[in-house]
Structures are given as structure tokens and as C-alpha cells.
Amino acid sequence: MNRKRLWFNVAGAAIVGVAVSVGVIWQPTIAPVAPPSPAAFDRQLKLEGAHVVALGDCAVCHTSKNGKPFAGGLPLATPFGTIYATNITPDAQTGIGNWSEQAFARALRYGIARDGDHLYPAFPYVHFTQMSDREIAAAYAYLMSRDPVRAQTPANRLVFPLNYRPLVAFWNLLFLRPGPRDEIPGKDAQWNRGKLLVSGLGHCAACHSPLNAIGGEKSGHAFDGGVVDGWEAPPLNALNRAVRPWTKAQLVAYLRTGRASEHGAAAGPMLPVTRELATVPEDDAEAMAAYLISIQKPVEGNVARPSVSAVAATSPNAAAQRGAAIFAASCAQCHGTGSPMLIIGERPDLGFSTAVNAATPRDAIQTILGGIEWHGEDTTTYMPAFGGLYNDRQIADLVMFLRGNWSTRPAWTDVEASVAKIRQENNAR
The missing domain is CATH 1.10.760 (Cytochrome Bc1 Complex; Chain D, domain 2)
Incomplete structure (x- = not known):
């Protein structure tokens, strides 16, 4: 009798499972x-x-x-x-x-x-x-x-x-958790609007979160950073760990113009996003910024803040010398100390750059390889591509020179291999 009941239960569960699967x-x-x-x-x-x-x-x-x-x-x-x-x-x-x-x-x-x-x-x-x-x-x-x-x-x-x-x-x-979300009690209207835009319509976590083995956002790691189209999408919950911690005003400026003082310019997949956000009411960008500032993880200990007042002395090794020569030939006109772009254009020093201070060289490599495309006469940011001008070793030398001279964070390793891999990924797209 017990065995018959067991088989009935198993059969019932199987039927329900099939019905649910079909549904x-x-x-x-x-x-x-x-x-x-x-x-x-x-x-x-x-x-x-x-x-x-x-x-x-x-x-x-x-x-x-x-x-x-x-x-x-x-x-x-x-x-x-x-x-x-x-x-x-x-x-x-x-x-x-x-x-x-x-x-x-x-x-x-x-x-x-x-x-x-x-x-x-x-x-x-x-x-x-x-x-x-x-x-x-x-x-x-x-x-x-x-x-x-x-x-x-x-x-x-x-x-x-x-x-x-x-x-x-x-x-x-x-x-999938379908359906609209209610406002969070105890939070003001701007914060709630920002949360709905960042987590919902703006889908920021889709790019700025790591994915698991089957392509879902890792549970408990929202906004911890991800990789999209070959670019690193930096963590949005660690903006307070930048060389100069992001402020709400800087985030608003970045979202609407693709550029922020003391941080740098948008590139890669983020650049067209900022061009879209330039067309929406400023209140929406302010709401998104207010929410993002509110989700920063606590900073433990002291964050290394590199000096950006001048380029440090170049180390004497051959790679650094080659990188310095490439920088002088192709980059110093815009990024060198005292360049018009820094003084007149009020662009941020490379020491503030998210790409230069990132955990990996991926975004620095991508920016140098592909540049930042010209977008008509109203463009505020442009950088030529150097991928066709320099080979993998030269790009690696330049990237390591930038890291060593504008950041106090640990040197990147295996940069030349990373350049080759990223080129291969880009060519496959």
C-alpha cells in the first residue's frame, strides 16, 4: 500500500513537472x-x-x-x-x-x-x-x-x-522576476526614480555586473563590474575608490556629456550611451547619479591616491624607454604635461583616468587600439586609433609606460599577450 502511494506521488509529480515545463x-x-x-x-x-x-x-x-x-x-x-x-x-x-x-x-x-x-x-x-x-x-x-x-x-x-x-x-x-517594482518606503522621490532607472529601464547592471556560467548576473554581485563587447564595465559600487572619489555632479556631467572632470572621457560601449542620455531631462540623470552614489561599498583602509601633478621619472628599462618614445611621438601633444588640451581644454590628467588606474589593462588597450570616434562637429571627445600604427609589443610598451608613470597601483603583467588577445577578439566581431 505504501509502495503504491509512493508511485502515485512520483507519477503525480512527473505530470505536474511536464505540465509546468510545457507551460x-x-x-x-x-x-x-x-x-x-x-x-x-x-x-x-x-x-x-x-x-x-x-x-x-x-x-x-x-x-x-x-x-x-x-x-x-x-x-x-x-x-x-x-x-x-x-x-x-x-x-x-x-x-x-x-x-x-x-x-x-x-x-x-x-x-x-x-x-x-x-x-x-x-x-x-x-x-x-x-x-x-x-x-x-x-x-x-x-x-x-x-x-x-x-x-x-x-x-x-x-x-x-x-x-x-x-x-x-x-x-x-x-x-526573471517579472513586473513593475514599487517604490521603496522611506526613500525620497529622486532616489526611487534613480533606482528604477538604474535597475530597470537603464539596465546598468546588465553591463556592470559579472555573469555566471550560463549568462545570468551573479547573485549578490550587482554593479561589481563586468565585461561587455571586449571592454571592462567598471564597478559602479566602487566609485568612491577612484583617484578622486566621484561626486554626484561629476556623475551627472559624465552621463550627459561623456566627460567628467578628474575622471576622463567615455569610450567603447559607454560613449553612445552618454549620447543618448544627453537627450533626456537632466532630472533623470540627477536621479541616476543620486542612486549610484548611495550604493557605494565602504572603503576599507587607505586607498592609494597617485599624484597627478607631473609625470614621474621613467625607469631605465628598455620597455619603459620604448613606451616613453611612443608617448612623446603620438600622445604628448594632447596628454603631456602642459599640453593645450590640459590647460585650455581643461581635460583631466591621465593620473585620474579610470582606464589607467583599473585592475586590468583591457580598457587602456582598447582605447589605444580603437580610439574614440569623431561624432560630428558637436563632439566633445575625440582620439585617433593607433591599432594600425603600432604592433602588439609597442602598444604594450605604451600601456605599461602609462601605468608606471601615472598610477601608483601595481604594474600590470602579461600586457603584450593581452594586446594580442584583445586584437583577436575585436577581429572576430
Whole structure:
């Protein structure tokens, strides 16, 4: 009798497990709609939508190099292969023109496309799920009012079995907590707005947190820093450990202009983010800065604060001499002591640079290899690329020269190997 009851329990649990699995994996198709007319949306809602889309960095990820805005095709490198951003213009064949607002909301809240396919979490729906209904409606109105672009998204290149979309359903069980978030009692309106933007719509943790073996953000390590598109996204909870601790005003300036006094300029994936944030109300940047300042980890002991008043004496070894020569030839005009950029342009000294003072040389290498692209006449930051001018050893010599002369933090090791590896990663994208 006991054995029969045991088998009934096992069979029941199996049936429930299968039912749950089917319910998790299978998602219904939402019927297509005729592409709505831009005139069907309230003007104020579309204006709000422009800000929502900018805060969510939608154009940054959904626009390929030299491509039409929001038309997709941008390759996103992941440890599991390459995922291509989709077309989110209102084209009915290749975009989201036949998506209803209900389908659009489901994608943001649950990571499910209109046809029922599971979206890969490179699309940060685990953060977008926190968006309010109004924000989702506004984003939909704005995107559906853009010009439709016929552009087919390339096929993703993922390793087996991760190219099997239904597996994402089980990933969601581990990492997706759907639904908007309530305000935290006892916190003021600015702090709560900042938390919702940083943790939700702005999805800052998606880049600035380490990932586990299956691509989820490591539990308990939010904002501890990560790697995205070959660049280090520095920890956002250690801004108080910089050479000069970040202030709220400096964060606001950085978010809106891509440059902050006593810290440096945005580069890599962060640069286009700051260009988007330049278009949103300043109140939103202030709210994000207020929240970020509030999550700093306590500083234990004394943090080494290097002097930035002048370049230290170069050590006599051959690598340092080669690095000094390269710096004099290609960098001193802008970054040398007394250069016009420092005096007239009021740019920060290299001793303040996050990249120069980082735990690894990755961002310093990337900046030198690729530079900072010119972005029209209104650009505030530009740096030419030197990857085609210098070989791996020369880049390594320069990087080690910068570290040794503008930072008191420990010297980096195996820099030349890092340069070679990063070049290879960049070429594979």
C-alpha cells in the first residue's frame, strides 16, 4: 500500500513537472495587427517615448554600424556566440510593424516575441520588466512612429544547444522576476526614480555586473563590474575608490556629456550611451547619479591616491624607454604635461583616468587600439586609433609606460599577450 502511494506521488509529480515545463516553454502567438498610423498616438506620449527609448539605449543596441536607426543587425558578442540585434522599426515584414502593444509589452516584461519565440537575454528584458505601463506605452508609440526600414536580421551564431530557443524558458525561471517594482518606503522621490532607472529601464547592471556560467548576473554581485563587447564595465559600487572619489555632479556631467572632470572621457560601449542620455531631462540623470552614489561599498583602509601633478621619472628599462618614445611621438601633444588640451581644454590628467588606474589593462588597450570616434562637429571627445600604427609589443610598451608613470597601483603583467588577445577578439566581431 505504501509502495503504491509512493508511485502515485512520483507519477503525480512527473505530470505536474511536464505540465509546468510545457507551460513555461510554450507561449502562444499574439495575432498580428495592421501597422498603426503615427497619427494614432498622442503627441505627448510620443515625446515621452523618445525619452524612454533614449534611457533604455534602444538605438545603441538596435542600430548597426552605418545602418538605419533601430533597423537592427548589430552583432552582440557573448561567451556563447554572436547574437544580432533585431529590427524594431515599424516594418511589417522584418520589424515590429505588425506587433500590437500587448505583444510589445510581453516582449519587455517576459522576453517573448509576438510569434511566441523566446528572446535571448542579451535583450535585457530581466530589467525592462520593471518598466511601468506608461513607459511601455510611450516607447511603443515612439517606435511605431519611426520610419519603417526593410532590413532582415542576420541569423544568430550560437553554440549548440544554446541555439535552441526553448532552453531560455528555464533560464527565465532562474533569473526573471517579472513586473513593475514599487517604490521603496522611506526613500525620497529622486532616489526611487534613480533606482528604477538604474535597475530597470537603464539596465546598468546588465553591463556592470559579472555573469555566471550560463549568462545570468551573479547573485549578490550587482554593479561589481563586468565585461561587455571586449571592454571592462567598471564597478559602479566602487566609485568612491577612484583617484578622486566621484561626486554626484561629476556623475551627472559624465552621463550627459561623456566627460567628467578628474575622471576622463567615455569610450567603447559607454560613449553612445552618454549620447543618448544627453537627450533626456537632466532630472533623470540627477536621479541616476543620486542612486549610484548611495550604493557605494565602504572603503576599507587607505586607498592609494597617485599624484597627478607631473609625470614621474621613467625607469631605465628598455620597455619603459620604448613606451616613453611612443608617448612623446603620438600622445604628448594632447596628454603631456602642459599640453593645450590640459590647460585650455581643461581635460583631466591621465593620473585620474579610470582606464589607467583599473585592475586590468583591457580598457587602456582598447582605447589605444580603437580610439574614440569623431561624432560630428558637436563632439566633445575625440582620439585617433593607433591599432594600425603600432604592433602588439609597442602598444604594450605604451600601456605599461602609462601605468608606471601615472598610477601608483601595481604594474600590470602579461600586457603584450593581452594586446594580442584583445586584437583577436575585436577581429572576430
